[in-house]
Amino acid sequence: MKIKILIPAILLGLGFMLASFQGGSDWPVPEKYQKMKNPVATSKASVDQGAALWKLHCKSCHGKDGLGDGPKAAQLDTPAGDFSTKAFQKQTDGALFYKTLEGRDDxxxxxxxxxxxxxxxxxxxxxxxxxx
Ligand code: HEC
Structure with missing residues (x-):
């Protein structure tokens, strides 16, 4: 009898472990943000503005090119991720917006x-x- 409860419990635990190994990809994004349209069309001016903000607020952990190799990266419990990967880039604009807005852990x-x-x-x- 007990084993019937144990097996799903173990599977669930394994699932959580796997999810946490995948870095940011298991970070749930609410439907509303997932589908949110980016109101700012991309342009040189917008990218330049983003780059300036990146230097100020994000580079210390994420690194100059978003590879996760900023000077603070070694002190983080969770890896900051590699933003050059397909897995990262295939996320919607709304998902990236949501994660930057809300944050999680480190x-x-x-x-x-x-x-x-x-x-x-x-x-x-x-x-x-x-x-x-
Ligand atoms: C103190 C270190 C730190 C700073 C500063 C920081 N981040 Fe992060 N960031 C992280 C960590 C750690 C994660 C991974 C979090 C997780 O998976 O739970 C992360 C995750 C992300 C993600 C989601 C990555 C994914 O794979 O989906 C985005 C997007 C992001 N950061 C954008 C930014 C932006 C934009 C800034 C600056 C405005 C910034 N971060 C500043 C540490 C940092």
Whole structure:
């Protein structure tokens, strides 16, 4: 009798472990953000603005090119991810916006630090330039 409960419990545990090994890809994004349209068309001006914000707020952990190799990266419990990968770039603009807005664990929330949401979209446009 007991074994019937144990097996699903173990499977569930394994599932969680696997999910946490995959880095950011298991980070659930609410439907509303998943489908959110980027209101800021990409342009040189927008990417430049995003790059300036990146230098100030993100580079220390994520590295200059988003490879996860910033000077603070070694102190993080969770890897900051590699933004040049397909797995990262295939996420929607809304998903990247949501993750930057809300944060999780070692990833700070930028709701207060970057209060103008338009700036977050500039950052999304800049992160799009990191794909291989
Ligand atoms: C203090 C270190 C730190 C700073 C500063 C930081 N991040 Fe992060 N970031 C992380 C970590 C760690 C993760 C992985 C979090 C996780 O998977 O739970 C992450 C994850 C992310 C993700 C999701 C990655 C994925 O694979 O889906 C995005 C997008 C992101 N960061 C954008 C930014 C932006 C934009 C900035 C600057 C405005 C920034 N981060 C600043 C540490 C940082």
């Amino acid at each position: 990833m700070p929330s930028f709701k207060k630090k970057i209060p103008d949401q338009e700036d977050l979209w500039h950052l999304v446009n800049f992160m799009r330039t990191m794909g291989e």
